[in-house]
Amino acid sequence: MGFLFVGTLCFLLVTPAGLAFSGQSGENAFDERAVAAFYRGRIVRVVVGFPPGGGADVYSRVIARHLGRFIPGSPTVAVTNMPGAGSIIAANHVYNSGAKDGTEIGMLNGAVILEQLFANPAVHFDMARFRYLAVPVNETYVMIVTRQANIARFSELLGVQAKQLVLGAIPNSTLEHAPILLREALNANLKVVAGYKGSADIRLAIDSGEVHGFFNPWSTIKTTSSDKFASGEWSILAQLTDQPLRDLPSSNIPAIPDLTGDADKRMLLRYGTSAPNQFGKVYMLPRAVPVDRAAALEAAFSQTFADKSFLSEAEKSKLEITPLYGAAILRIVNDFLGMPAGVKDRLKRSLKGSG
Incomplete structure (x- = not known):
């Protein structure tokens, strides 16, 4: 069978043999049977870098109620809140000490990329080295x-x-x-x-x-x-x-x-x-997660955001869905990290030490 989501520039194709392809150009193949064997009976945790009750939490809980249906093996998906420092604490956790087997997904605020640019000593991650899965909405x-x-x-x-x-x-x-x-x-x-x-x-x-x-x-x-x-x-x-x-x-x-x-x-x-708010609510993995599981999770987000029951709940909750996926997010991140030096210096002078 096959699924093609043209509107989001991301697709999933599943062959009769169980080989699936996920990604902006179909380069990320994964064996659906092998991925299903790993995830079956497990819990996938979404680590949200903000407290319960805010927008990041609301989006994540609505997504979590549907995401597991599209991950091979149909694991349970649960939300854990790890607030602090504008999601820097959660980013540090996911990048360094979090699970590296694909059972933990981070949900961060894209604006923390500025703290990396400014060499904030609290930052112990590299935004260019996360494996990006999805952004549900381009925020204003x-x-x-x-x-x-x-x-x-x-x-x-x-x-x-x-x-x-x-x-x-x-x-x-x-x-x-x-x-x-x-x-x-x-x-x-x-x-x-x-x-x-x-x-x-x-x-x-x-x-x-x-x-x-x-x-x-x-x-x-x-x-x-x-x-x-x-x-x-x-x-x-x-x-x-x-x-x-x-x-x-x-x-x-x-x-x-x-x-x-x-x-x-x-x-x-x-x-x-x-x-930064083009990827203000971004779901990602540490780079060490096996490639096949990362590809399967990106595909699961893509299918979730195109699913009628998910979109119905999102509409009832007044959640906008204008998604981006892995490679497109990484391009935005790399463009941001490569901003003109003069702009970077002025941003740092303006934001550091101000209050």
Whole structure:
């Protein structure tokens, strides 16, 4: 039998002999019988680098409910949360001490690639050496503000009479990087309160009045907090994209890159905010996992993201699915690691030691 998923540029073909091919160009072959013999009766754990309740956790749990059906041998798939440092703790675990037999899948925030570029001493992994499986959605972050902040437009954060907005942030993530870079590039009056482990913790801080806003992917926040926008308790001031979203709760929300005509500042914002979120929720393995099992897992993600029952649950949960797979993700990672030296230096100066 055969499966061909043209829309996602990834395919799986299974021959009568049980030899399967997975990958962007079909180069990764695996023996389905051998892979099934290994996975049968086992548990595959998805290690999520964030706490329960946030977008990374929600996506992972919905995916986990379907993924096992498409892994040869039909293992049980379970989610484990390992929060901390914007998913650096989970990345270190998966890369170094985690299972290397294909029974442990990491789920990281792509923005940690900046910490590798900046030689953060907490980083003990190489993003270029993970075996990438899938990204469920290309994310666009939005700036969310509460009614209590009394700020209706992004322009109120600019200029001599600018109001100050206090934002909650997760260290080493876009939630921290974005406001710092908006201060750098646009002189926006933003104060960052970092140290939260996940967006669910930031929402609690908002409820207590500790902070009055945060950045979050629109694909996530419209799932977890649509009632906040419907009631007017929350609103959106800006979006981190050069391709404005069409389904935001209000119109005329500015796209941040449009607020500066300076090419260097636009590049700073691109590499520091929007580019890492092409792979913001990325599922990967340590490189040591046997090639056949890695190929089978990538194929399983591809089939899951094309499955009607999965897509039905994703739609009910308001989860967008616009996937990327292994080789395409690695190309983005390598492009990012090869950014111009001048941009890298300016990003490092802006982000390190700021708060």
